[in-house]
Amino acid sequence: IFTVSEQLTQKFYDANPHAFTVTNGVDLKHFSTQQLEPDDMKQLPHPRVCYVGVIQQRVDFQMVHEAAVLSPDVSFIFIGPIWHDADIGTVKNLKNVYFLGAKKYNQLPGYIQHSDIGLLPHHLNDLVQSMNPLKLYEYLASGKPIISTPVPGTEQFSSDFITIVRNGRALAGAIRSVMSRQQLLKPQQLQDSVLSYSWESKVHSMLQKVFAAYR
Template sequence: MKNTGKTPLVVFGEDWASHPSSTQHLIRKLMHEHPVIWVNSIGLRRPRISWRDINRLFTKLFQILRGKGKAADATDRTTDKPLEIIHPIALPLPGNRLASWFNARSLSRQVKQTLAKHGLANPVLWLSLPTAVDVVGRCGESATLYYAGDDFSALAGVDHDAVIPMEQSLAAKAQAIVAPSPVIADRFPRDNTFIIPHGCDHSLFSTPQPKAKELKDGKPIAGFYGSLDEWLDQDLLIWLARSLPDWKFQFIGPIKTDLGALLSLGNVEFLGVREHHQLPSYVQHWSASLIPFRDTRQIRACNPLKLREYLAAGTPIVSTAFPAVQKYSDHVAICNDRENFRTALQDCLIDEPVDRSARQNRVRSESWEARAHDMQVLIEALHFASLTQNAAMESSTPDKNCSFSNG
């Protein structure tokens, strides 16, 4: 991407191109208008003695030694990338005072050096991770925006005792907070919290794609893609697979919990991870798309990206009940027990083309372009307000005993 001359963004998120998060979807659109410096994740918990964590630590170390921006794009096959990707020199020890002190100085130094390299100044800081809170006020920023994409107080895999106080501190420092759902927004002050729901890549998922090679045997297929984690209702899925032996149950995504009992069933298939752009070749041809979530605090706060992507693909959708899905109850079969879920799956086999079109039209206006436009309006307002306030302060000559107040 080029330096467009518009408000620079410094984004603290997960590792670039690691998975298609809402932050990355939005930034990919905003990059066409704003120069973006992306800072890879500094973690939401302390590393454990596990192969996964050890491998991640060595990967991070290799990226730092190799140099800023050079290794981050290895998994990103798209042409749109940030102006630069920073591999943070930071200690993944949320809640540790020494680590916070070191990280604040190290990260702010990296950010300021990168901004200077590209001739940028007065960026808006966009923090999607509370663990970056210590950089606020240290990067010469015009404003700080907290993108609260998840309820970190309920999110699995987070060091809650350390991260929640950091999130509270960030909420107090940020000029604006953006949440994708009312459930998350209710956790923050109303006067500077904005709800901007998730979007979808409508064009990608609605444009007809050839059937993936794994979909050739002719059986009805109930499919799911996303992280295969503890929030999936395995008991429900096992019961469905056993009670519908003529159906195939197909799963796409990384396995992050024990799925041994489900995997052992003959009509259950795990395909592993697929690139985001490959998903329409599957979901468009499934007989039904599944959202089989358990009822947990995390799920009650979630607003899954796959919900709108399923709708854009036009495939019938069968889901368990949770708040975010209720908005689409006219186009999603929402089930409160396993018998209703099975019946809803069977009803998917008599789906009509007009129903497919209705689902696609339901989310046509909910594109990432539309959501990015809303974000851009907010970003420019924050930037302009800050610069205007600073200019007013610099042009005044207050008495030495006076003080400024927001009150």
């Protein structure tokens, strides 16, 4: 049995000791190949903080609201379909929060690459604790630093690349801090941090476990 998180692996382990954690991976070439700036981003001012993914109740919009009010010069950009359970009411009328809708997979790198920071503002509920967010790897493969709540997977990377926050005030402060040292963080450093997370390496790891089980 393969799962993407330790929490899920532990749920299966007692029944089957051949349960293993293999975290999500990333298409390195897809997200590192430079794309043109999307037309619907061109008028949005920098700094740009971008979330890419399904917009649902796991996103902490109370945190986003507090940070957006404290940071009126920052553009908070959300890319993805909005589910009915998403609590966007507090932010949808803020002038610096933008919902650009769902995009095709081949368009996503352009939105991330032309942002300044990747955002992971997830609630820390049971669902999130069992996840291993794809966005984590996609942001880094695009050469972008991340600000995130302490979701599983963030502990794998340097605090130079991922800043952990727990509330809106901390998020606003982290944005200022990351932007102030932006010149010190080279995109190549961030991309190099996920070289071992390619989908090819994940398949190789899984096959090793399968072959070992039959020896």
